[in-house]
Amino acid sequence: MNDRLKALYQKVIMKHSKQPFHFEKKIPCDHIVVANNPVCGDNYNFYIDADTEKIGKIYFHGFGCAISKASNSVLATLISNQDWRDAYQYCNAFLAYLEHKDGADQKPLDPAFEAFSAVHEFPSRMDCATLGWKEVKKFVETHLKKEDIRQ
Amino acid sequence: MNDRLKALYQKVIMKHSKQPFHFEKKIPCDHIVVANNPVCGDNYNFYIDADTEKIGKIYFHGFGCAISKASNSVLATLISNQDWRDAYQYCNAFLAYLEHKDGADQKPLDPAFEAFSAVHEFPSRMDCATLGWKEVKKFVETHLKKEDIRQ
């Protein structure tokens, strides 16, 4: 195993992928967010409870590689029980961290992001790590827009 | 003018192309044979009188280059008033002569063929010289087949 691989498949990732957090088809729930990558076949559902104030528990289930599973597991850990705006900020920060946007790779918003710092070196795996975050971000965004309109 | 061109655009060809034989829309007639090359736009009609015994006069009219016009003019000269089988033999011989088939370029059936001996060196012009002959040959062939069946 070379160092690049060791950096990608860190202990944290292996652990999350083998024992993902909240990995369960949690039905009924308030919302189901689908994260589907037709090119590689990754296919996850997020089962999300939420009220107007904040997001509740997030469960997820589906099929995909270790990176995607770990990334979604971290998502479920971090976003569950967040206030909507915080959730949005977390999603943004995670994506910016991975994409090295504006030096965002320097200081992760949450130390849990660091497990994914090596993904950037594997462009073909970026989608694996970001797919779930992107879809959940879209979901949060839609909610926030509705809020804005309502206000 | 190089020698190749002089060989292609011989006096005989220039004469036939400028004063083509039987160049006239001769209607009514017994048969009209169309010779049309969509790639280059050559477009001729042959106006043919014929009975069961033999072909009568052949006239032609249309649009095309000097080579095609000369070739059709020679056709009208040689095939007019031929017996069907002789006409067929002439068409075959002309095409074989131009295509250098089985050494057919050595001894032309008719000295008039010789004016076209250089066309073989200009592959892009072969169609110009052979189009009319091919279509008239098909026409003669169809007649002969009907004859064969009748007999």
Place this chain on the structure above:
Amino acid sequence: MIDPNLIRSHFPIFQHHPDLVYFDNAATTQRPQTTIDAVSKFYSQRNANIHRGLYSLSTDATAGYESGREKVKDFIGADTVQSIAFTKGTTESINVVANSFLGPRLQPGDNVVISAMEHHSNLIPWQQICLQKKAELRVIPVDKSGELGINNIGDFLDSKTRMLAITHISNTLGTINPVERIVEIAHKNQVPVLIDAAQSICLHPINVDTLACNFLVFSSHKMFGPFGVGVLYVHPDHMEDMLPYNYGGGMVTHVDFHKSSFMAYPHNLEAGTSAIAEVFGLSSAIDYLNNIDRLEASDYVHGLAHYFKERLAEVGTAVVVGSPENCAGIVSFLLDDIHPHDVATFLAEENIAIRAGHHCTQPLLEQMGVKATLRASFSIYNTREEIDHMIAVLKKIQKFWA
């Protein structure tokens, strides 16, 4: 300043055929060494299929292919890279728009408007979809000079017009159509516009953002790029309307035996393995074009056409077909009543490569009252000396024929 001799040195065909006078650029351009190398370098060093590979050759090929899309986007000033689909060429691009966009929205009694100077590729696809849907194909005529009556274009459009498809530059007469004005008039009538940029893409800077056309189509092989690839630009407004054209690998989200769902444009139009190496070559051709001043280049080439027409006046009864005021580097002409094929054969013997025929514009020639023309089309590696040479040969032909 365009230095044709410097440019000539970039195109290996002229090393191989030092005497070649290549005046058939409207049919296909020659390729600079850089384009040729980009293709062979791809095969020698980077070759892999794209989109689904996890190894570095494949991710690298994918990135290169997608950066080709980006390069095309920048080259034509598109807003988003999603607007760009790779096709086989102009012809396929137009067929796609006729079938994947127009077809489903064309009702009996509707109409489609083209001009009389369209290449068969920008005529027959519309003609056939109109026949199929019982719609009307309307044709804006050309006048004797080879121009469209721009002031009358509005008269051809009405509330039933579903598309206006028009060439930027006539491949036969060289006419440069005022596409900005045309798009404006069409949009006033709520009519979407497809611009056939096959002849203009190489040397005429085009910005789809300011031009505001709805569709733009062109071929790589007419802009110093490889054969086998072309572009379809679709304005963001219509991207969601584009149905798949071919079905197959690489354009689906989910497939089962009895139904499939498809990716969004442009991917839904790129079924099967793409012309990957060709996209690398096209990228390189765009780099080449970005390194020259294309306004100067088109001026230079228009100047050659102008010079050729001037000199042609010396050749007795030679006549130019069409005399558009705004004219690109393309000239159709006739030499006395000598058939164009005969003239072209004589010219070919002197290493002058020009076209003779209908140039895939049969109805246009019919309108102009001719059956075939000689066509000289110039590019940046051509020179006035080459034109002088051609004029001399034309005079010789005329003498021989007299």
Place this chain on the structure above:
Amino acid sequence: MIDPNLIRSHFPIFQHHPDLVYFDNAATTQRPQTTIDAVSKFYSQRNANIHRGLYSLSTDATAGYESGREKVKDFIGADTVQSIAFTKGTTESINVVANSFLGPRLQPGDNVVISAMEHHSNLIPWQQICLQKKAELRVIPVDKSGELGINNIGDFLDSKTRMLAITHISNTLGTINPVERIVEIAHKNQVPVLIDAAQSICLHPINVDTLACNFLVFSSHKMFGPFGVGVLYVHPDHMEDMLPYNYGGGMVTHVDFHKSSFMAYPHNLEAGTSAIAEVFGLSSAIDYLNNIDRLEASDYVHGLAHYFKERLAEVGTAVVVGSPENCAGIVSFLLDDIHPHDVATFLAEENIAIRAGHHCTQPLLEQMGVKATLRASFSIYNTREEIDHMIAVLKKIQKFWA
């Protein structure tokens, strides 16, 4: 005897990446120097558009392009060169047959038969035309070993069957279908057969005359030739039935504004400028293939697959997906429950290029009860040493994952 090291020396990618283990040949093969040179030589020395030019570059390009057709004809043992149309690739060829041949003769209540192991490109075109025409798509299932029950094929055919479309070799499982038997059965039922030869054309000698199939389709890029070109073979019986697909230049006899007439097959299917340089490259690839003993070559490659499966047995819980008796050089497998993408990433780090995913056969994988596989596909430049290396890496991955 196949000497993989000699063959390797013909493929410049291996000079450039000496450590590359390229096991993704089912996606696209690598190109020998001769193919690459044929393309760049065309552009450097012979470049011109074809069919309508009277100067020597163009007549020479035309002759070369048409001799490519002749070469393809001989390569597949077709009766006449008129049978061969050049397309963009397998995917386009199949879409053409579905639309230009089948479409007009498919009535509501008719059916089309395919197998469960078809690539999306040989599935969706039939599925969509069936949906459009209210016809039925019937699917011959695969058994657990990845084979079709050949004895049952007759049961799927009846008097309403208008086409049987089937792959020669499964791109996912490597299954070699007994196409001769299948054609026989179909013809007994008066059903025309399309053979998807995308995976077999490279190393499996095919003779359409003895095979007697009605259509054969394949891509140049999977047989050491360039991207951007493929072949459609149509049996002489059906040539007159083939309608145009794209409309444009080069496929018409006469055009006026309101109606056109078209050339006969194959020219009516080659609208627009063809992939000319690519046909030169394909010709050269066929020369390359004609210089090796393809029976030996396929034996060699099948031997590699067999050896790989044997050695894979050592790797604990690795499982091969499908176990067809007659198997080409393609092996799908899984490593424990590690996701194929993770395995492929590990392999890529050791310069081993293999695919992971559904290989454009989603419904097949569903039938086999898996979502994605690893796929190793071999060619004549691969060696047992490379396989040994992969096995060693797979063992390392397994250990790391444990």
